Amino acid sequence: MKTVFDTGNAAITEAAILAGLKFYSGYPITPATEIAENMSRRLPMAGGYYLQAEDETAAFHMAIGASLGGLRAMTSTSGPGYVLYADPYGWAIGSEIPVVILNAQRVGPVSGITGAPGQGEFYLSRYPTHGGNFETIVLAPDGVKEAFEMTIQAFRLSERFRTPVTILADQLVTDGWEAFQIPQDSYELEALGLPLPKRAVHWGPDFYPRSDDIDIPPVVLGRGTGGACSDWTPTEEGYDTEEIEAQMKHSYRLIYKIRNNRKLIDRSLLTGMEDDPPVVMVSYGSPSRVVRRAVKAARALGIRVGAISLKSLWPFQDDLFDQNRIHLVVELNHDGQLVREVQRASGGRVHFLGRCGELPTVTELLEIVRALFGGGRPRGIKNVREAW
Amino acid sequence: MTFRLEVLISGFGGQGVVLAGRALGLAAVHGGLESTMLVSHGTETRGGYVRSQVVISDEEIDSPVVEKADIFLALSQAAYDRFKHLAKNGLTLYESDLVVAKEDLTRQLAIPARKLAIEELGTELAANMIAMGQIARHLDVMPFAALQKAVAELSKRGAETNLAALGLGFNLELV
Incomplete structure (x- = not known):
């Protein structure tokens, strides 16, 4: 273990990389800018890709694309960028694409105050996109140490539940400084109770099962998996359908895979x-x-x-x-x-x-x-x- | 016996308020302690107000907010006027070149950090480290060497000057 004195933004970056992050896309915004900045420097060193997008909507969509390609992916922002996430949130929730989102809440509405903490996205994080028929997983760290742990846990949960996991932080968490420990290898990571298995690949043919089961590998496109996905209601094979009954079963899955396994989330x-x-x-x-x-x-x-x-x-x-x-x-x-x-x-x-x-x-x-x-x-x- | 030490450092942008806080927080790590720091500032890069709130403890720190400062370092008049009420029961150190003290604080000491920095080290930039050295003199929770180590690590350049300033402040007897 290495003990350092650094910001929440630094802790989140290091935690994500330890968790196997291979793709980060974002658009800089106070008070989460340093995540993008740190990622641009650190992620390529860890064999990953950093991409600055033209806006937050594109950033999240890119992360989704990377995740569908089989990479652990993440994006981060603050309130004014978080509202632009609405469209890709829907994709990630509906098509069950694991991705980690961090929102460093500042004072709102709109641009509000940049360098001061707010908590205005409590409900927005529950309903981050239109259409209903889903549950969301949202974690809330109270400081740098917890932001470090929760970032790693967020990746694990997002893959187990095949859904975006949101870390709802605030400016004092991301900009605040605290002494925290960085594990130096997978053994030290496990000693902290944060094991992270290799990212799995779904080989089909039922990519979208009609059940509340978790621990189903994520859908990966290409690589000969035969997987398919779109923004429409999927059949079990991942093809588009407009059948009411299929839609009902898919909604049931999006809601109850989370509700029925909530013991893994509640904290x-x-x-x-x-x-x-x-x-x-x-x-x-x-x-x-x-x-x-x-x-x-x-x-x-x-x-x-x-x-x-x-x-x-x-x-x-x-x-x-x-x-x-x-x-x-x-x-x-x-x-x-x-x-x-x-x-x-x-x-x-x-x-x-x-x-x-x-x-x-x-x-x-x-x-x-x-x-x-x-x-x-x-x-x-x-x-x-x-x-x- | 557990302890909680609250240190408030405030001045204007460019005086090294954040670096001073970082040095203290990192020194605590080197001393085997827990530490937190909150930084707040105006939107200006230079000249605006800056505040570092540092908490050091030998146990898990709950609130990172300084509400009753054990030590308050005021590097500007605005900082002194705005935060002196938080240090009623603590020790206030104020930059004698920039602050006119009021009489209502029981324990306060004027520190000529800026003057000393210019006269002894040839640069005003070292004033914050002279003040930090003086703070270390009043701390009994960690060895001075921990702060020296932290400052050496954080000084991208001018480590020698910073360490000299730290020593100068540490050995300064104020009345």
């Missing part, structure tokens, strides 16, 4: 939940680190508060929530996105602290928690609202 960190605290803070990404510090500070004062840090966002982990607790959702936007999902899943009382461009502080989280404990409603405290 969260519970802090201070052992004594079933009456107030629980919920967050993901970089705010969750401040939230965990606030739990520690509150506990030191004898306040029974806990925290749920979500590490995977979609499929949403309804089971973590309970209507008998008061939930305080902390996220980096003013409109409240995660808060809606927590409200739906818990069916109980949910409060919302929205920030954007900067993290909340431990001091203000303590103030809100105290107000919630007093049975009161934290009105009058800046940026705190009751969920709608």
